Amino acid sequence: MTPHPTSRKSRRVGPGFLVKLAAVRARYTLGSRFAPGNTLRHAARLFCTPFTSSRTRARAATADSQAVRRDITVDRVQVATYSWGDPARQPYVLFSHGWSSFGLRFEPWALALREAGMAAVAFDQPSHGHSGGHLVTLPEFIATLRGVGNHFGEAAAVVGHSLGGAAASLALSQGLAARRAVLVSPSIDPVAAVARFADLVRLHPRLREPLHAQLTARTGIPIADLQAAPLLPALTQPVLVIHDRDDADVPFSEGKEYARLWPGAEHLWTSGLGHHAILADPGVMARALAFCRSTP
Numbered sequence: 570m571t572p573h574p575t576s577r578k579s580r581r582v583g584p585g586f587l588v589k590l591a592a593v594r595a596r597y598t599l600g601s602r603f604a605p606g607n608t609l610r611h612a613a614r615l616f617c618t619p620f621t622s623s624r625t626r627a628r629a630a631t632a633d634s635q636a637v638r639r640d641i642t643v644d645r646v647q648v649a650t651y652s653w654g655d656p657a658r659q660p661y662v663l664f665s666h667g668w669s670s671f672g673l674r675f676e677p678w679a680l681a682l683r684e685a686g687m688a689a690v691a692f693d694q695p696s697h698g699h700s701g702g703h704l705v706t707l708p709e710f711i712a713t714l715r716g717v718g719n720h721f722g723e724a725a726a727v728v729g730h731s732l733g734g735a736a737a738s739l740a741l742s743q744g745l746a747a748r749r750a751v752l753v754s755p756s757i758d759p760v761a762a763v764a765r766f767a768d769l770v771r772l773h774p775r776l777r778e779p780l781h782a783q784l785t786a787r788t789g790i791p792i793a794d795l796q797a798a799p800l801l802p803a804l805t806q807p808v809l810v811i812h813d814r815d816d817a818d819v820p821f822s823e824g825k826e827y828a829r830l831w832p833g834a835e836h837l838w839t840s841g842l843g844h845h846a847i848l849a850d851p852g853v854m855a856r857a858l859a860f861c862r863s864t865p
Contacts, residue, residue: 594771601773612772613783616763617704619696620669627671627698634673635680636691638699643716644709649699650717653679654688660725661688662861663747665714667731667754671698674848678728681858687725692717694733707759707795708788710736711743718745725749726861730848731819732756735797738827742800750808751857754816754844757823759795801830809860811837811853818844835860 593615600608627649631638636651651672654661662682664675672691679689695702695709702709714736718724723746729737734755741750756762763784767777781792808831812824821838828836837856839847847853 590769597771597773601771601776605773605776608772609776609779609783612767612770612776612780613787614704615770616766616780616784617706617787619705623669623671623693623697624699627673627693630671630673630676631699634676636673636676640699641717641720643713643720646695646709646713647701648692648695648713648717650690650692650720651676651679652688652690652721653683656688656690656721659686659688661690661721662858663714663718663721663724663727664689664691665710665727665729665733665737666691666694666697667729667733669697670730670733673698675728677849678854678858681854682861685858685862687862690717690721690724704787706784706788707732707735707739708790711739714740715743715745718747723747726751728753728857728861730754731844734827735759738797738801738804738831739795741804741806748806749861749863750804750806751811751860752808752824752827753811753853753857754813754819754847755797755810755824755827756819757797757826759792761820761823763792798826798830801827802832804831807833807835807860807863809835809837809857811839811847811857813839813842813844813847815841816844816847 597608636653639650640647641650666672666674672693675691682689693700694713696705726749727737727747728751730753734752737750785791810824810828812821814821828834842850
């Protein structure tokens with residue numbers, strides 16, 4: 570269950586995306602009425618399919634990257650990992666990217682950590698960047714994050730953006746070894762994420778519960794069991810929650826819920842950065858990395 574873009578402004582999408590979106594909306598508007606079964610199956614697959622731009626941007630970023638790439642296997646999927654410094658000898662920060670993003674998105678953060686004497690690890694989720702796979706949902710995000718964490722050992726901190734923030738909180742509840750957490754624009758409610766997707770593609774409301782069932786059949790996990798909110802009060806790691814009031818992809822209210830429910834949470838609320846530019850903001854990066862470097 571993944572959050573999907575809800576506005577042209579938030580993703581800065583081009584005309585090609587808008588043409589494809591218009592075609593999907595037309596198909597779903599008619600299909601919801603005349604071919605609901607086929608439409609539902611198509612919607613479930615589309616919901617689990619990242620944008621191809623994840624792979625395109627990862628290839629472009631690789632050319633100038635200072636990271637060391639190593640491929641590992643997690644649940645029979647080849648996962649591309651990237652390291653800066655020596656995470657076996659130095660305290661390191663583990664980065665968890667969001668939907669249709671890629672691990673090297675965090676290279677500016679990693680290079681700043683190197684200057685501070687720390688290491689960093691990022692990776693491409695299945696069906697993203699240089700990793701294998703074609704479809705992916707939140708359970709795979711969680712399992713892959715845990716697999717990468719197990720491979721590299723305990724992290725000084727885990728940093729997650731968007732769906733990667735949700736995966737980080739759920740992975741911590743399942744034993745991911747990280748002493749601190751930074752959640753940037755984190756999603757908290759998979760039911761709301763499905764609703765945003767359905768609104769975007771114009772899937773008829775009567776097909777939304779069946780869509781939940783289709784996704785549950787694929788993952789084996791009911792959507793209600795992927796809610797982060799019930800698990801947060803039991804988490805003990807120090808956390809910093811960062812969210813922009815003008816986020817058009819994941820509502821600001823979801824970040825506020827993390828800060829409210831996670832014991833002792835610190836927060837940083839911004840304005841005007843939206844869902845994506847927040848990761849490139851120097852003030853956000855400085856505050857987050859200072860938190861990562863702090864001693865629990």
